[in-house]
Amino acid sequence: PIRDVSGLARLRGNRIDIEGKGRASGVQVNLKGVVLNPGPTNESVFIVDAKGVPINTVLLDSSPAPVRKALIDLELRGSHDMRTRFWKDAGVGQKFRISSEIQLRGCSCNYRSFPYRVDRLNGTVLWEDDVITFQKLSGIHDETQLAADGRFIRSAGPGRLELKIRAQNAAFDRSLESALPESVHRLWQEFQPSGRFDVDTELSWVQGQPCIVVLPRVKVSDAAITMRSFPWPMRGIEGEFSYEAPRLIIKSVSAQHDDTQIRGRGLATFPAGEPWRVQFDELHVDDLVPNSTFRKALPLQLQRTFDTLNPVGKFSIGTTRQGAVLLSGGYPDGTISSAWDVRMLLADCSLTAGVPIDAIHGRVNIKGNSVGAKTTLSGQLDLDSISVFRQPSGLAHQISRVAGPFSLQDGQFTGGSRAMATPPGRQPAPQVAFADRISGEFIDGKLTLDVVADLNDEPDYRMQVALTRGRLESYAQQYLRGQSNLAGVMNGWLFLWGKGRSEDQLKGRGELQIAPAALYELPLFVQIFRSLRLDAGDRTAFERADVRYNIANSRYNFEAIHLIGNAINLHGRGYVRFDGAMQLDFYSMLSRNRIQIPVLHELAGILGRGWVGVKVTGNVGAPETRMIPIPEFDEALKQFLGTFEQPAPRTMVRPTSTRPSSPPQ
Numbered sequence: 310p311i312r313d314v315s316g317l318a319r320l321r322g323n324r325i326d327i328e329g330k331g332r333a334s335g336v337q338v339n340l341k342g343v344v345l346n347p348g349p350t351n352e353s354v355f356i357v358d359a360k361g362v363p364i365n366t367v368l369l370d371s372s373p374a375p376v377r378k379a380l381i382d383l384e385l386r387g388s389h390d391m392r393t394r395f396w397k398d399a400g401v402g403q404k405f406r407i408s409s410e411i412q413l414r415g416c417s418c419n420y421r422s423f424p425y426r427v428d429r430l431n432g433t434v435l436w437e438d439d440v441i442t443f444q445k446l447s448g449i450h451d452e453t454q455l456a457a458d459g460r461f462i463r464s465a466g467p468g469r470l471e472l473k474i475r476a477q478n479a480a481f482d483r484s485l486e487s488a489l490p491e492s493v494h495r496l497w498q499e500f501q502p503s504g505r506f507d508v509d510t511e512l513s514w515v516q517g518q519p520c521i522v523v524l525p526r527v528k529v530s531d532a533a534i535t536m537r538s539f540p541w542p543m544r545g546i547e548g549e550f551s552y553e554a555p556r557l558i559i560k561s562v563s564a565q566h567d568d569t570q571i572r573g574r575g576l577a578t579f580p581a582g583e584p585w586r587v588q589f590d591e592l593h594v595d596d597l598v599p600n601s602t603f604r605k606a607l608p609l610q611l612q613r614t615f616d617t618l619n620p621v622g623k624f625s626i627g628t629t630r631q632g633a634v635l636l637s638g639g640y641p642d643g644t645i646s647s648a649w650d651v652r653m654l655l656a657d658c659s660l661t662a663g664v665p666i667d668a669i670h671g672r673v674n675i676k677g678n679s680v681g682a683k684t685t686l687s688g689q690l691d692l693d694s695i696s697v698f699r700q701p702s703g704l705a706h707q708i709s710r711v712a713g714p715f716s717l718q719d720g721q722f723t724g725g726s727r728a729m730a731t732p733p734g735r736q737p738a739p740q741v742a743f744a745d746r747i748s749g750e751f752i753d754g755k756l757t758l759d760v761v762a763d764l765n766d767e768p769d770y771r772m773q774v775a776l777t778r779g780r781l782e783s784y785a786q787q788y789l790r791g792q793s794n795l796a797g798v799m800n801g802w803l804f805l806w807g808k809g810r811s812e813d814q815l816k817g818r819g820e821l822q823i824a825p826a827a828l829y830e831l832p833l834f835v836q837i838f839r840s841l842r843l844d845a846g847d848r849t850a851f852e853r854a855d856v857r858y859n860i861a862n863s864r865y866n867f868e869a870i871h872l873i874g875n876a877i878n879l880h881g882r883g884y885v886r887f888d889g890a891m892q893l894d895f896y897s898m899l900s901r902n903r904i905q906i907p908v909l910h911e912l913a914g915i916l917g918r919g920w921v922g923v924k925v926t927g928n929v930g931a932p933e934t935r936m937i938p939i940p941e942f943d944e945a946l947k948q949f950l951g952t953f954e955q956p957a958p959r960t961m962v963r964p965t966s967t968r969p970s971s972p973p974q
Contacts, residue, residue, distance in 0.1 A: 310367075312332055312333065313331050323347070324343065333359065334363050335363070338357060339357070340355065340356070342354060342395075346399065356394050357394075358391060361414070368380075373463075383418045383419075388416070389411045389413050394407070394409070407436070407438075410433065411434040413432050413434065414431060415430070415431065423488050427449070429447075429448050431447050432447055433446075440460055441460060441462075446458065452478055457473060458472075467517050469515050470514040473509070473510065474510040474512060476507065476508045499645075500536055504546060508527045509525050510522060511524075523554075524553075527551065528550075529548040540605070545565045546562065548562035558576055559573070561573075569595065570593075570596060575590050575592070585639045587636045588633055588634070590633050591628055592627065594626040596625065597623065598622075598623055599624065614722065619660055622659055622669075624655055625655075626652070628652075629651065633648075634649045635649070644680065644681040645681075647678065651675055652673070652674050653673040654671075654672055655669045655670060655671055655672070657669070662770075664698065664805070667695075667696050668694065669694075669696075670693045672692070673690055673692070674691065675687075685717065692710075692711035692749075694709045701889070706751070707751075708749040708750065708751045710750045713725050715747070717764075722763075724760040724761075725745070726759045728759075729741055730759040731771070747759065752779040752781075753778075753783045754778045756775070756776050757775045758773070769807075770807060771806035772806070773803070776799060779799035797854070798824060801820055801821035801822060805860065818860065819858060821855075821856040823854040826853055852873050855873075856870050856871075867883055870893075877897055879897050880896050889929045889930065891926065891932070892926050893924070894923070894924050894925070896922045897922075
């Protein structure tokens with residue numbers, strides 16, 4: 310209401326000019342008007358203007374009901390400049406129409422359906438008939454700059470608000486979280502976002518109904534998230550998104566964690582009252598370091614797998630052409646599920662699979678899923694090379710072109726064939742396709758590997774390694790410098806088993822056969838020949854070599870070493886530790902005319918049936934030898950040697966089904 314009204318009306322013919330003023334809510338209100346043809350058919354125009362009119366209960370009470378409801382929902386506060394036009398066209402029964410122009414001056418609002426307070430609100434509001442138009446609205450929320458345009462349409466039914474809002478430098482903060490619908494709160498708490506973003510918002514609201522929000526453009530900069538179910542912080546997030554309930558299109562996104570770089574694109578859905586889902590059709594993770602921070606973020610079963618394998622290095626992961634990475638959550642129990650179909654690239658990485666494996670180069674294809682603490686996966690190795698049994702000197706055995714399947718289910722890891730990783734019994738060995746085993750190339754031969762491991766508690770593993778037609782000359786060229794005359798074809802197998810992650814818990818047994826064999830240039834045998842004082846003519850190639858051994862206590866225990874040749878046979882036993890230190894005893898039956906050692910020449914035939922012995926100590930790379938004195942030929946040794954007085958070619962025996970609880974010492 311306008312009070313204290315005063316003014317002047319002038320009648321000139323059929324025209325009345327009116328001027329007046331009054332006060333409303335403490336400010337001056339000016340009135341101008343014209344009435345043509347006074348009477349029932351008059352045509353009239355009145356203009357009321359005022360500056361600095363407060364938006365208060367007086368204004369609300371004087372507004373039409375729909376406008377009053379909108380102002381209440383907007384919680385609009387402050388003052389405005391007003392210019393209102395009332396007019397009526399000529400004719401009987403014509404009614405007054407109203408149009409108004411309102412200039413907001415430093416106002417504030419806090420829309421009840423989206424309680425995100427806006428201060429320093431300026432702009433123009435036009436009201437004509439049933440349409441309220443918002444033009445060039447601007448405001449701030451802390452450091453966020455806001456601009457908006459739109460309209461409110463009154464009708465016989467509920468009013469409808471259509472508004473476009475542009476926000477620059479908005480923040481993922483507590484006030485934004487509080488303004489979002491309740492259905493989004495759980496999602497916010499899962500990802501815990503922070504940082505800044507720009508967003509274009511299209512808001513549509515019908516009185517009495519939920520507000521519909523569309524975000525055609527969201528640009529995120531320097532943001533961060535830490536998922537509650539995967540607490541591995543990702544920072545420096547940059548991305549382009551768009552949203553229309555319930556779909557969030559991830560046009561592009563990048564992030565980092567320390568030196569790890571992440572980039573991708575995909576689609577997320579957030580249906581009301583249902584689990585949310587994020588699918589990356591393209592995802593690349595470069596230079597991932599699986600350190601303790603990363604492992605602690607993993608589901609329990611996958612965490613145990615990583616702790617057991619202990620991968621070290623920088624790994625790069627990317628989705629395959631037909632693959633994807635999926636995440637879903639919002640379940641009542643708070644669990645997060647995931648699925649993936651990716652390719653991993655490895656460059657100079659390492660891990661422990663019963664034995665240390667390092668210098669890993671190549672690719673691994675992996676499919677899998679994780680629900681809560683349960684993880685299942687399968688994959689295929691496609692590695693260029695790996696290295697095993699690295700010595701303190703840095704020398705290691707390299708295996709190339711490693712390929713084959715692996716899987717993890719219910720904490721049970723299988724690499725290659727589970728059947729082949731178990732020693733066969735009396736029944737024939739299982740028939741397993743070569744593609745179902747892990748294989749590689751080693752010293753021009755073929756190497757196969759089959760391994761199973763229980764990762765649920767303390768790792769419990771067993772594996773079989775087999776070498777077929779390896780070339781000793783290739784081994785010598787790569788690992789024994791200066792031993793160019795070594796040659797032979799190598800076949801062998803090795804079963805390993807153990808618990809835990811320490812090498813001293815590693816146990817095994819195996820056999821190796823070299824036939825034909827030329828071994829006389831090995832430093833070990835050069836020293837033995839010198840100890841036996843054999844001349845150059847006796848240093849001929851062995852026809853074959855058979856070795857039977859077990860592994861325990863961090864050393865190779867050689868139960869029997871048989872080197873068979875035309876001129877000389879050597880039989881030995883002993884051990885070589887993992888660090889290269891060794892103690893071996895070799896024996897040979899020589900005719901007396903070949904024994905050039907005084908005293909031993911006379912007594913060998915009487916006490917040793919022609920046997921002579923050499924003890925080898927020192928290190929594999931620098932062996933030391935000495936003759937074994939005659940008294941050391943005890944009855945146990947004579948029994949050991951007695952079985953070789955007439956040696957016959959030996960066929961390599963495959964392992965039996967019963968794995969001994971502890972190998973022979």
